[in-house]
Amino acid sequence: MALRYFLRRLLRMIPVILGMTIIVFFMIHLVPGDPARTLLGPRAPAEAIEAFNLRWGFDRPLHEQFLSFLGGLFQGDLGTSMSYNVPTTELVSGRFTPTLLLLGISALFAMIISLPLAVVAALREERTPDHVVRVIPMVGLGLPAFWVGILLLTFVALRVDWLPVGGYGATWPDRLIAMILPGLTVAIGIAPFTIRSLRSSLIEVMEADYIATARAKGLGGVRVLWAHGLRNAVIPTVTVLGVNLGWLVGNTLIVEKVFALPGLGALMIDAVLERDFAVVQGMALIFGLLVVLVNLLADVVRASLDPRVQLS
Amino acid sequence: MTAVSRSASPKAARGRRSFSLMIGAGLLGVIVVLAILAPWITPHDPLAHNLDSILAPPSSDYLLGTDHLGRDVWTRLLYAARLDLLIGVGAVITPFVTGTLLGAVAGYYGGRIDLAVSAATDMLFAFPYYVLIIALVFSLGPGIPSIFIAMAIVAWVSYARIVRGEVLSARGQQYVMAAKTLGYSDLRIIVRHILPNVITQPVTYAMSDIVVIIVGVVTLSYLGLGVPPPTPDWGSMIASGQSYLTTQWQLSTIPGIAVVIVGLSFSLIGDGLTHRLRPE
Numbered sequence: 001m002a003l004r005y006f007l008r009r010l011l012r013m014i015p016v017i018l019g020m021t022i023i024v025f026f027m028i029h030l031v032p033g034d035p036a037r038t039l040l041g042p043r044a045p046a047e048a049i050e051a052f053n054l055r056w057g058f059d060r061p062l063h064e065q066f067l068s069f070l071g072g073l074f075q076g077d078l079g080t081s082m083s084y085n086v087p088t089t090e091l092v093s094g095r096f097t098p099t100l101l102l103l104g105i106s107a108l109f110a111m112i113i114s115l116p117l118a119v120v121a122a123l124r125e126e127r128t129p130d131h132v133v134r135v136i137p138m139v140g141l142g143l144p145a146f147w148v149g150i151l152l153l154t155f156v157a158l159r160v161d162w163l164p165v166g167g168y169g170a171t172w173p174d175r176l177i178a179m180i181l182p183g184l185t186v187a188i189g190i191a192p193f194t195i196r197s198l199r200s201s202l203i204e205v206m207e208a209d210y211i212a213t214a215r216a217k218g219l220g221g222v223r224v225l226w227a228h229g230l231r232n233a234v235i236p237t238v239t240v241l242g243v244n245l246g247w248l249v250g251n252t253l254i255v256e257k258v259f260a261l262p263g264l265g266a267l268m269i270d271a272v273l274e275r276d277f278a279v280v281q282g283m284a285l286i287f288g289l290l291v292v293l294v295n296l297l298a299d300v301v302r303a304s305l306d307p308r309v310q311l312s
Numbered sequence: 313m314t315a316v317s318r319s320a321s322p323k324a325a326r327g328r329r330s331f332s333l334m335i336g337a338g339l340l341g342v343i344v345v346l347a348i349l350a351p352w353i354t355p356h357d358p359l360a361h362n363l364d365s366i367l368a369p370p371s372s373d374y375l376l377g378t379d380h381l382g383r384d385v386w387t388r389l390l391y392a393a394r395l396d397l398l399i400g401v402g403a404v405i406t407p408f409v410t411g412t413l414l415g416a417v418a419g420y421y422g423g424r425i426d427l428a429v430s431a432a433t434d435m436l437f438a439f440p441y442y443v444l445i446i447a448l449v450f451s452l453g454p455g456i457p458s459i460f461i462a463m464a465i466v467a468w469v470s471y472a473r474i475v476r477g478e479v480l481s482a483r484g485q486q487y488v489m490a491a492k493t494l495g496y497s498d499l500r501i502i503v504r505h506i507l508p509n510v511i512t513q514p515v516t517y518a519m520s521d522i523v524v525i526i527v528g529v530v531t532l533s534y535l536g537l538g539v540p541p542p543t544p545d546w547g548s549m550i551a552s553g554q555s556y557l558t559t560q561w562q563l564s565t566i567p568g569i570a571v572v573i574v575g576l577s578f579s580l581i582g583d584g585l586t587h588r589l590r591p592e
Contacts, residue, residue, distance in 0.1 A: 254535070292438050
């Protein structure tokens, strides 16, 4: 049963991934005319444009270009960097660790921030603590992640000796310390969504029959909240994290740049600034695949944890 | 949001909603008035360099100090409000209209149209928001027109999803059946009968979408992909202040506060509208 669910879920991914590939490929052709014009600028001489088109295959018919792009992907070839003339896959290697570390720590921080706030709000529903907690996401939605990062740099990193102002350490303890502020920045970006969902699912869960049963058995308030309420309210919040994974990952892009972390996001931003279209294309695809795969993982884990999820 | 109806005092909750609508509208009103009146109430030219007073601290002449080119920060802040608010509100219109229409058509007809719309939303949703926006604006070339196009390509997805779900459940309602029995055309049923009943959701979502778009514009400008310098914009103001964090931290801090206040006012309006527009 679980295997069949997994396979069906896997099958549903195929058209999505194919569609993403098409979007990424045709992006540069959104501007009518020559991609070389877009990339080299309007004043580039004709010979430069011709040489550029020949070198990167833009002179071939569009469908031919797409097929060779697709063919390359199947062989694990994401294209060649226009700035460095090396395969994109080579630039990418070693960049996964900082990004995945940042994502993990951000998710952890987001839960640590949201949990107490949501509990306070849910237990004091429609009273002052609840009103206060409900304003937090409204403020949070309008916070640009890069600005939060700059604030943390200015008011924390520059004043606390043991926190670096950026960069990625050489040893694991250093790396974890280097992740504290970037992780907090990304967590603040996702917290509006997790606080909201955890609050409303806690309110819903605390009214369920099994909570009344636990209370009737004489269990104390904290015990009921912890063992019965939170455990069930966390499941939808994990789903919310999964649904908003795109938002979470998108924010790491800018935060890596602010804190000078050598991750995937910083690579993509640098490629944008260097007008290295091939790498931008490859990175957009990698990020899309990352989100699709993590979502699949989240779905499978949730399905096997929650007995109420119908596997059909 | 769902908690209000079951609360012991729906009247109190409703009062609080009107309160947040009032506060939000008031806050936004003040900002809009300040932005419109910018040329008359600011003491300086937003683009004028004054090399005699570079990085000046706040004073009576320069209310919030000056930046690294001696330009008045308060003046630039208000001129930036004009542009960033205009882009935020302007860029939400196309995705709102196309998303709502596509969602309505997909939900009403189902079948192949629905399949196509749903597939497109799935694919666009799979990308991280900022990855797609940055890659699109990069491909189109930096600048404000590219931001409008990128938002039009990306942001309709949420409206289509919301409206599709609403229309799907409205399709079976008696008033739709009645309209069908009367022989009304599909177009008339969708536009005159279904949309007025489901429009609340996309309208309130648009309020938070404006916030997301303004934050997106500011982020793109921070990266040098949005509003080109020297035009005043909150994102590029934050970026240029970043070199002076140790001495002039207010340069990067103040424009961000402006973004947060604008975001809060739209969120409050959205929160208030949610219950104002929905019949109990």
